[in-house]
């Protein structure tokens with residue numbers, strides 16, 4: 001299997017090419033990212049009795065809120081712990097919030113629910129992390145790390161700089177990470193590896209070159 005790791009700039013460039021030049025809508029990519037994460041969670045040997053998705057309002061959060069919806073529809077007990085101002089959410093994440101509202105997916109503001117979860121989905125920051133983490137974002141990451149739960153990070157363990165592997169103040173220590181399209185170079189450093197756990201690279205339809213391969 002080809003293994004390639006990319007930078008944040010490359011991830012952003014390939015994403016933009018796929019949506020702007022090729023024309024695959026961002027919400028389609030988000031749904032594929034969510035389905036890949038959902039399938040990973042179902043296929044792993046997890047206790048799904050209390051799942052909490054910790055999401056911020058960027059597209060990483062949107063991926064997580066979509067995962068919450070897929071789990072909820074499947075009858076799994078899932079709550080969302082939302083960080084940040086929903087009015088500042090990306091258009092895709094606003095749409096995910098609207099869909100979650102339609103399904104009456106429970107939202108919690110109680111960090112104890114994070115600490116007492118059996119599975120935590122980390123959807124706080126992906127490749128958009130741009131500064132040191134403080135305040136309620138840091139509190140949530142500390143709660144995730146204090147929990148006994150299995151933790152699955154979406155794209156990048158939140159707090160890890162996907163280019164350097166550096167901890168931006170505080171970072172999620174995940175059991176596994178479902179990273180989109182390609183691995184990220186920061187996840188290959190010693191610190192990056194320690195925080196990402198087992199890395200699964202998910203094909204969500206984003207490629208460095210337009211991929212045309214015959215099915216085998």
Ligand SMILES: NC(=O)C1=CN([C@@H]2O[C@H](COP(=O)(O)OP(=O)(O)OC[C@H]3O[C@@H](n4cnc5c(N)ncnc54)[C@H](O)[C@@H]3O)[C@@H](O)[C@H]2O)[C@@H](O)CC1
Pocket residue numbers: 015016019026029030033056057058059060061063090124125126127128129130131132133134137154155156180204
């Ligand atoms: N763009 C695309 O085509 C796709 C993106 N996807 C997901 O989207 C992610 C990237 O989304 P975004 O670019 O929206 O970025 P993120 O969701 O990673 O984070 C950006 C948000 O976090 C805030 N932020 C950054 N550092 C912060 C800090 N230290 N404290 C508080 N807030 C902070 C930013 O202001 C912004 O609101 C990927 O990692 C992936 O999970 C997937 O949905 C697949 C497709």
Ligand SMILES: [K+]
Pocket residue numbers: 060122123124125126153154155156157158
């Ligand atoms: K994340």
